[in-house]
Every structure is written in structure tokens, then in C-alpha cells.
Amino acid sequence: MTLSLEELQQIARIEKDRREGFQHRIKICVAAGCLSCQSATLKEAMEKEVSRRGMENWVDVKGVGCLGLCTAGPLVFVEPDGILYQGVKVSDAGPIIESLGAEPIDALHCSTDLPFFARQHKVVLENCGRIDPERIEDYIAEGGYYALYQALRNMTPREVIQEITRGGLRGRGGAGYPTGLKWTTVAKAVNATKYVICNADEGDPGAFMDRSVLESDPHRVLEGMAIAAYAVGAAQGFIYVRAEYPLAVKRLRTAIAHAERLGVLGNGIFNTRFRFDVRVRLGAGAFVCGEETALMASIEGRLGKPRPRPPYPAEYGLWGCPTLINNVETFANVAPIIRNGGAWFAGIGTETSKGTKVFALAGRVNHTGLIEVPMGTMLRDIVFEIGGGIPRGGRFKAVQTGGPSGGCIPEQYLDMPVDYESLAEAGSIMGSGGMIIMDESSCMVDVAKFFMEFCMSESCGKCVPCRVGTTQLYHLLCKITSGAAQPSDLDKIEELCDLVKNTALCGLGQTAPNPVMSTLHYFRDEYTAHIEDKVCPAKACKMQPAKEVV
Amino acid sequence: MTQTAADASQSVQTNPKQSQDRRWRSVNRTIRLNGNQPDALIETLHAVQESFGYIDLDAMQYVARELTVPLSRVYAVATFYHYFTLKPPGDHTCVVCMGTACYIGGSTAILDSIHEGFGISPGETTPDGKVSLLTARCLGSCGLAPAAVFDGEVAGKLDAATVVEKIARWADHDSES
Ligand SMILES: Cc1cc2nc3c(=O)[nH]c(=O)nc-3n(C[C@H](O)[C@H](O)[C@H](O)COP(=O)(O)O)c2cc1C
Ligand code: FES
Numbered sequence: 001m002t003l004s005l006e007e008l009q010q011i012a013r014i015e016k017d018r019r020e021g022f023q024h025r026i027k028i029c030v031a032a033g034c035l036s037c038q039s040a041t042l043k044e045a046m047e048k049e050v051s052r053r054g055m056e057n058w059v060d061v062k063g064v065g066c067l068g069l070c071t072a073g074p075l076v077f078v079e080p081d082g083i084l085y086q087g088v089k090v091s092d093a094g095p096i097i098e099s100l101g102a103e104p105i106d107a108l109h110c111s112t113d114l115p116f117f118a119r120q121h122k123v124v125l126e127n128c129g130r131i132d133p134e135r136i137e138d139y140i141a142e143g144g145y146y147a148l149y150q151a152l153r154n155m156t157p158r159e160v161i162q163e164i165t166r167g168g169l170r171g172r173g174g175a176g177y178p179t180g181l182k183w184t185t186v187a188k189a190v191n192a193t194k195y196v197i198c199n200a201d202e203g204d205p206g207a208f209m210d211r212s213v214l215e216s217d218p219h220r221v222l223e224g225m226a227i228a229a230y231a232v233g234a235a236q237g238f239i240y241v242r243a244e245y246p247l248a249v250k251r252l253r254t255a256i257a258h259a260e261r262l263g264v265l266g267n268g269i270f271n272t273r274f275r276f277d278v279r280v281r282l283g284a285g286a287f288v289c290g291e292e293t294a295l296m297a298s299i300e301g302r303l304g305k306p307r308p309r310p311p312y313p314a315e316y317g318l319w320g321c322p323t324l325i326n327n328v329e330t331f332a333n334v335a336p337i338i339r340n341g342g343a344w345f346a347g348i349g350t351e352t353s354k355g356t357k358v359f360a361l362a363g364r365v366n367h368t369g370l371i372e373v374p375m376g377t378m379l380r381d382i383v384f385e386i387g388g389g390i391p392r393g394g395r396f397k398a399v400q401t402g403g404p405s406g407g408c409i410p411e412q413y414l415d416m417p418v419d420y421e422s423l424a425e426a427g428s429i430m431g432s433g434g435m436i437i438m439d440e441s442s443c444m445v446d447v448a449k450f451f452m453e454f455c456m457s458e459s460c461g462k463c464v465p466c467r468v469g470t471t472q473l474y475h476l477l478c479k480i481t482s483g484a485a486q487p488s489d490l491d492k493i494e495e496l497c498d499l500v501k502n503t504a505l506c507g508l509g510q511t512a513p514n515p516v517m518s519t520l521h522y523f524r525d526e527y528t529a530h531i532e533d534k535v536c537p538a539k540a541c542k543m544q545p546a547k548e549v550v
Numbered sequence: 551m552t553q554t555a556a557d558a559s560q561s562v563q564t565n566p567k568q569s570q571d572r573r574w575r576s577v578n579r580t581i582r583l584n585g586n587q588p589d590a591l592i593e594t595l596h597a598v599q600e601s602f603g604y605i606d607l608d609a610m611q612y613v614a615r616e617l618t619v620p621l622s623r624v625y626a627v628a629t630f631y632h633y634f635t636l637k638p639p640g641d642h643t644c645v646v647c648m649g650t651a652c653y654i655g656g657s658t659a660i661l662d663s664i665h666e667g668f669g670i671s672p673g674e675t676t677p678d679g680k681v682s683l684l685t686a687r688c689l690g691s692c693g694l695a696p697a698a699v700f701d702g703e704v705a706g707k708l709d710a711a712t713v714v715e716k717i718a719r720w721a722d723h724d725s726e727s
Binding site: 032033035036037070071073202203204205206207208211212243244245281282283284285286287298299300301302303304360361362363364368369370400403434436438442450451454460 | 587588589590591592593595596619623626627630631632633634648649650651652653654655686687688689690691692693694695697703704705706
């Protein structure tokens with residue numbers, strides 16, 4: 001079965017007419033955050049209230065993806081009035097329906113003029129919170145799959161890659177490798193079979209961007225993958241998702257089934273000779289499987305252990321075939337670039353970092369949730385404007401980016417634009433987009449220990465520097481936080497960091513010392529306070545009584 | 551003579567896997583959907599764990615045979631990935647998130663108080679087999695940190711007292727009935 005442009009446009013038209021037919025549309029967030037605040041029950045209650053009043057024909061109730069401000073869930077958005085309600089309880093369902101077309105309910109009202117909303121620029125998240133992730137028609141009504149049509153029917157694979165290159169898109173999985181360049185390499189590789197993989201392992205503990213995109217707008221990722229497959233000459237795709245994200249897995253599977261039924265996946269898409277199939281593969285809780293060579297081993301059903309590169313996956317990947325592997329957010333940027341042109345994309349962001357970036361704001365900040373800002377936005381604006389500052393009058397101490405591979409950025413760097421280069425200069429990395437804000441109650445040595453414990457237990461054990469080095473570093477850090485360390489231990493730590501960084505096999509080990517090195521660089525006094533004065537300035541560590549160590 | 555009888559009963563023991571038991575049927579469906587391919591090993595182990603709650607030696611042997619992979623590899627994979635467990639879980643499970651956001655939000659204190667109240671550490675089950683405690687690396691609900699999962703239901707913005715109370719309710723409720 002295959003689809004024509006007219007049919008695609010017709011689906012969009014019917015869906016738009018259907019929407020117009022409703023006087024009011026109530027959108028309830030049913031992404032993970034709000035679901036854990038019982039938004040599913042709320043949706044049922046809302047539907048019941050509507051049908052009890054016999055208003056089904058002019059009030060539409062639908063579940064949508066993440067509305068962003070997860071702290072204030074469950075969130076409800078009323079259209080066309082544009083009213084956002086926060087912290088909505090089941091008992092509020094009736095009153096909200098009553099208020100339709102009249103004055104909004106003040107007590108629940110959440111202003112959308114807040115900097116949290118006003119300062120954002122949505123490209124990747126443009127449909128999040130607007131469409132029902134389980135209905136392909138909703139995605140098509142927003143222009144979905146039109147970029148795929150354009151690419152397949154009006155562009156050569158080469159032109160597609162040129163457009164991506166012109167846009168200056170860089171990988172959102174952490175390292176920021178130019179996407180156009182990666183696609184070119186895979187396209188050039190000569191082999192009958194090639195693969196496209198979407199990395200949805202999202203290992204950084206404290207980040208949930210990819211999860212939200214998959215839960216809120218799964219078709220966007222599928223469309224990006226299909227365009228990529230056309231550009232590089234692949235016919236089979238895999239999405240590797242963490243098993244810890246059951247809802248994302250479910251919605252992806254639904255999306256794939258719908259796309260196949262409609263003919264935007266499968267054989268002869270849009271009456272061309274291009275065919276593309278996608279399969280979901282589950283991870284099983286191993287951080288190292290986010291690393292591309294380990295990920296491929298895991299898809300092959302083996303132990304997720306990395307191997308040395310080169311050869312890179314672009315030449316020798318899944319089952320030895322040339323393989324393109326990109327992150328969820330990278331793929332999510334593809335369709336808009338094809339639709340609006342590379343020049344449009346390159347117009348957003350900074351000289352070297354184009355487009356927008358999605359961040360997961362969490363930790364000691366008032367507005368936790370999902371945000372998307374142009375690259376180059378000041379860190380201060382993210383924390384204090386969009387994030388609304390530190391709760392309970394606390395004092396900002398540091399922001400952690402890049403997870404276990406990143407570092408802590410102190411106050412003096414707050415006026416720094418957030419892009420790949422600036423973050424690296426400050427001793428951290430962009431990473432996948434986790435941003436954890438810390439206040440005075442966090443002990444930086446303990447934070448470093450937390451990440452080292454993570455790397456130690458996630459080390460796959462294949463190479464000695466990582467397996468043994470992270471364990472030794474962890475024990476040294478434990479010594480410090482328990483008040484048993486000597487000044488010479490700091491030298492040992494620095495020496496070990498250097499060794500692990502330079503000799504480990506894969507990115508996990510190579511970057512594992514980063515949290516230690518960056519905290520040691522900016523917060524050395526906290527380390528010395530633990531070692532020399534046997535006190536934890538943040539009062540977070542349980543120090544042994546001083547007499548034991550004298 | 552007795553030897554062969556034992557052998558026979560063993561093969562009978564594996565036969566139900568092909569037929570009636572609903573749990574094995576779901577495992578077999580996964581195997582079939584993937585064409586008995588060895589690369590579906592992880593997928594198949596997921597199916598086993600979903601059906602039975604854990605993966606035992608018997609299941610590993612069965613999977614090894616069906617996918618024609620060495621038992622050593624099945625064991626290696628089942629123990630490499632943290633998501634798989636070889637121990638049967640308790641009647642109820644509590645998974646406390648130890649991701650960065652939850653750690654900053656105070657999940658260490660939650661673990662401490664569970665240990666204090668029920669004497670279990672992550673990975674352990676209470677002696678009466680009622681409650682298992684596990685930890686996770688980020689549930690993706692960081693906006694609601696600290697978060698935990700109680701029998702499959704995610705709850706956010708927790709504190710130590712609330713968590714202990716929830717677990718205590720499990721323990722009490724079940725002992726009454
Ligand atoms: C230890 C480790 C963990 C990683 N985890 C992830 C991850 O969770 N998600 C991801 O997209 N990339 C992850 N990466 C990066 C991938 O190896 C790879 O570079 C990326 O998927 C490429 O996609 P991109 O070019 O679109 O960024 C990880 C790398 C390392 C070394
Ligand atoms: S860190 Fe706990 S949910 Fe993400």
C-alpha cells in the first residue's frame with residue numbers, strides 16, 4: 001500500500017476540519033511526568049463530565065505529550081482560548097468544563113507569559129503538548145511526513161545531505177559531531193546492506209529529553225530516520241530504547257504500526273522505489289550501551305561491550321555493515337530542516353552551534369521540566385529566568401551538565417552562552433541535555449563521588465584503566481567524604497584522573513574523571529576542608545569524629 | 551530404568567513450555583516473532599522476565615536451546631544487564647530512583663530510612679518475602695524528583711516518611727489478610 005501527496009493532504013484536511021468542528025479543545029498532558037500525578041484519571045473524569053453534559057460534539061478531550069512544566073502537573077491546556085491550568089485535580093474537571101467560553105478559573109490558571117514559556121524557541125518540541133502522540137493523523141495535520149515526501153520525490157540523496165550540512169546540525173547525543181559529515185561517510189560506503197540506528201538509550205541519569213520526544217511526538221523521529229535512510233541508502237532501521245521507558249516503547253510501537261498501515265514506512269513509500277522498515281530494540285539497563293559500538297553489540301544480542309574505533313560504525317557497524325547512528329533529538333531536527341531549508345536552521349543559534357537545544361531542567365530550581373532554547377542562550381537566563389531561580393531563597397552553587405561525562409559549572413560562568421565550545425571551555429560538555437542545578441546544600445565532593453560510583457558500577461569491565469581506575473577513584477573519594485583522607489590523596493586522585501582519561505577504551509572511561517576534575521578545579525577548597533579540617537561545608541557528608549583520624 | 555524415567559519426566563517438564571502455560575506462550579511468541587534468531591536473545595529474556603518476574607536456570611536453558619546459543623552466553627547476557635534479575639522478587643517492589651536529580655533531591659535519605667525501617671538494602675527482599683527494594687538510574691521523572699516506583703506506579707515529590715509509610719502499609723495489610 002502506498003500513499004500519494006493528495007491522500008496525505010486529504011488526511012491533513014480532514015483532521016483540521018475535525019478540529020475546527022469543536023468549539024473547545026481540552027488537552028491533557030499524558031506524558032510520564034503528569035501521568036505519575038494521575039493525569040490519566042483526570043482525562044477520564046474530563047471525558048465523563050463532557051459526555052454527562054452531552055457536549056461531545058463541541059468539546060474535544062485529548063491526551064497530548066509533554067507540556068513542559070513538569071513541576072506543576074497535571075497540566076491542562078484549553079484551546080482556542082490558550083489557557084493553561086496547573087495542578088489540576090480530578091474534582092476540577094467539572095468546574096473547568098463549566099468555565100469554557102467564560103472566565104478562566106483563577107486558582108488553577110498558569111500564565112503562559114512566564115519567561116518559562118515566553119523565552120523558549122521550539123523546533124524539536126513544536127508538536128509536544130499539541131498533538132495526540134497515538135494518532136498519526138494529528139501529526140500529519142501539523143505538516144507531518146511532508147518533508148519525507150519532499151525528500152523522496154523532489155530531492156536526490158545528495159541534495160538531502162547538502163541541506164542537512166547547510167543547516168549545520170550537530171549530533172545531540174553528546175559529542176556534537178557534524179551530522180551532514182556522518183551521513184556523507186555512510187552514503188559513500190559501498191555495500192548492499194546498510195542500517196540506520198536511532199540511539200534512544202538516554203543513559204544520563206537526570207535527563208529526559210529523548211523520553212519526552214518519543215512519548216510526545218514519535219512520528220517526528222520516524223520521519224527523520226526515514227529521510228536519513230533515503231540519504232544514506234539504507235532500508236532497515238532500529239530504534240534502541242531503554243527498557244525503563246515502557247510508555248515510550250509502547251507509543252513508538254503504535255506509531256510504527258500506524259505508519260506502516262498508511263504506507264509512510266514499508267515498501268515503495270510515496271510511489272518511489274524506496275523502502276524502509278523500523279524495528280524497536282530494548283535495552284536492558286546498561287549505561288555503556290549508549291556508546292555506539294556497545295549499542296550495536298547489544299542489538300546483535302550480545303554483551304554490550306564497546307570495541308576500539310576505528311573502524312567507525314559508518315564503515316563497519318551493525319553485523320559488519322555501514323551504519324548510521326544518531327541520537328533521538330538529532331533525528332527530530334531532520335524533518336524541519338528539510339521542510340524549511342538548511343539556511344533557516346543555520347539562522348538559529350551561534351556561529352558553531354546551530355539550531356536549538358532541549359534541556360531537562362532539574363534539581364534545586366523552581367521550574368523543573370523540559371525546555372528548548374536557541375543555542376547560545378545565557379546560562380543565567382536558563383537558570384534564573386526560565387528556571388525561575390533557586391527555591392526557598394537558596395543560593396546557586398553550580399549547574400551540572402553532561403551527566404557522568406560532564407562537569408559542574410560554578411557561578412562565575414553564569415554569563416556564558418550555552419553552546420558546544422563554551423561548555424567545553426568551562427570544563428564540562430553539552431552532553432545530551434541534562435541540566436541539574438545545585439544550591440548550597442550540595443557537597444561537591446559528594447557529587448563527584450556520586451558520579452564516580454555510577455561510572456564504577458556501569459563500567460563494562462573490558463579495559464583495565466576504566467574498571468580498576470574508577471574503583472580506585474571511588475574509594476579515594478569515599479576516604480575524603482568520611483574524613484579519613486590525607487593531603488597526598490588529592491595528588492593520587494589527580495594522577496589517576498589523568499591516567500584513566502588518557503588510556504580508557506571508550507568514552508565512558510575517558511570521560512569518567514570529568515566530574516572529579518571539574519569540581520576539583522572550581523571547588524578545591526571543599527576538598528581541602530574535608531581533608532584538613534575534617535568538615536563538610538555543605539553538611540552533607542557524615543564525617544567521622546576528628547579524634548579517630550588524628 | 552529409573553534413570554530413563556527421570557530423563558523422561560525432565561523432558562515432560564519442559565514440554566509445558568510449548569503448550570498450555572500462558573506465561574510460556576508469551577515467551578514463545580517473542581521467539582517465533584523473531585524467527586528463533588540468536589540476536590533476539592535480549593528480547594527473549596525480556597519476555598521471560600516479564601512473564602515470570604525473574605529468569606531462572608531452567609528458563610535460561612530453554613532459551614539457549616530455542617535460539618541455538620550457548621548457555622554460557624545466555625547466562626553472560628542475563629547477568630551483564632542490570633535490568634535482568636535471577637532472583638524471584640518479593641510480593642511488592644519499591645524502586646527508588648538514584649538518578650542525579652533524585653540524588654540532589656534527597657533519595658539517599660529515603661534509602662537510609664527504608665533500611666532503618668525494614669532492614670533491607672537495594673537488591674534485597676524482606677525475610678518474609680513481602681517487599682523487595684531496588685534502585686533505578688533515572689525514571690525520566692526528574693521534574694518530580696525524588697521519584698520512586700511502587701508496584702509499577704511512579705510517584706514523585708517524595709520524602710522519606712511517605713515512602714516508609716507506603717511500604718509499611720504493604721507489610722501490614724498483607725499480614726492481616
Ligand atoms: C558511555 C557513553 C554513553 C553514551 N550514551 C548515549 C546516549 O544515551 N544517547 C545518545 O544519543 N548517545 C550516547 N552516547 C554517544 C553515542 O556513542 C553516539 O556518539 C551518538 O549516539 C551519536 O549520535 P549523534 O551524532 O546524533 O549525537 C554515549 C557515548 C558514551 C561514550
Ligand atoms: S533522576 Fe530520578 S527520575 Fe530522573
